[in-house]
């Protein structure tokens with residue numbers, strides 16, 4: 001029930017905010033250009049994260065394996081699945097949403113076929129040990145229990161596989177993260193009449209939480225910081241000053257079994 005409420009409210013908010021497009025070119029241009037012009041700042045950050053993933057993670061792995069089995073968890077419209085398929089990988093996109101604008105239904109816009117499953121990432125309908133790479137793309141922070149979610153991802157990951165967390169907000173000080181969550185819920189309540197908190201998500205990461213997860217799950221993390229352009233850096237500083245809290249960072253976090 002809570003998941004149904006989450007997807008209903010999530011879809012309402014995303015539609016109202018203007019995510020998605022009826023033009024297929026929009027999806028094919030992601031993450032490098034936002035052809036709707038609605039969220040250029042967000043896609044500037046996202047394209048930097050993606051390029052960091054390519055340079056620091058994909059290219060070194062591709063040097064050993066040209067075709068990897070990849071699972072894109074919380075794939076949404078599947079832009080990352082599209083990019084990885086175009087690089088020659090065999091990708092499975094998984095999400096709660098089948099929505100044609102903002103969920104797996106948007107796969108119809110790509111020039112490649114992408115396998116997809118509507119499923120919760122805490123309960124993957126997949127056998128063990130099958131992926132070389134599992135990526136949470138702007139999706140891990142919706143998890144209600146990072147340890148449980150990551151354990152399930154590790155179940156489907158091969159022993160020497162790689163886990164990546166992309167574009168989930170990270171704060172050094174957890175009180176900054178808690179304030180971000182309160183601001184967001186107040187904004188949603190004022191605009192839509194609901195706080196969009198049907199699922200008790202963890203919402204953000206901290207270095208301390210990552211350390212805890214590393215010991216609990218037997219992982220070693222390696223963190224890459226995407227280089228941001230001056231507009232994004234300025235925007236972050238001004239946003240942080242206005243909100244009187246630390247602005248979120250979006251490192252590319254790579255996990256391997258120890």
Ligand SMILES: C[S@@+](CC[C@H](N)C(=O)[O-])C[C@H]1O[C@@H](n2cnc3c(N)ncnc32)[C@H](O)[C@@H]1O
Nearest residue numbers: 074075076095096097119120121137138139142
């Ligand atoms: C902010 S969107 C990111 C979508 C896409 N990866 C992107 O980067 O544009 C987060 C996605 O995570 C999905 N999601 C959240 N919780 C999930 C869960 N428990 N299982 C599977 N998908 C989930 C949502 O449905 C949504 O599509």
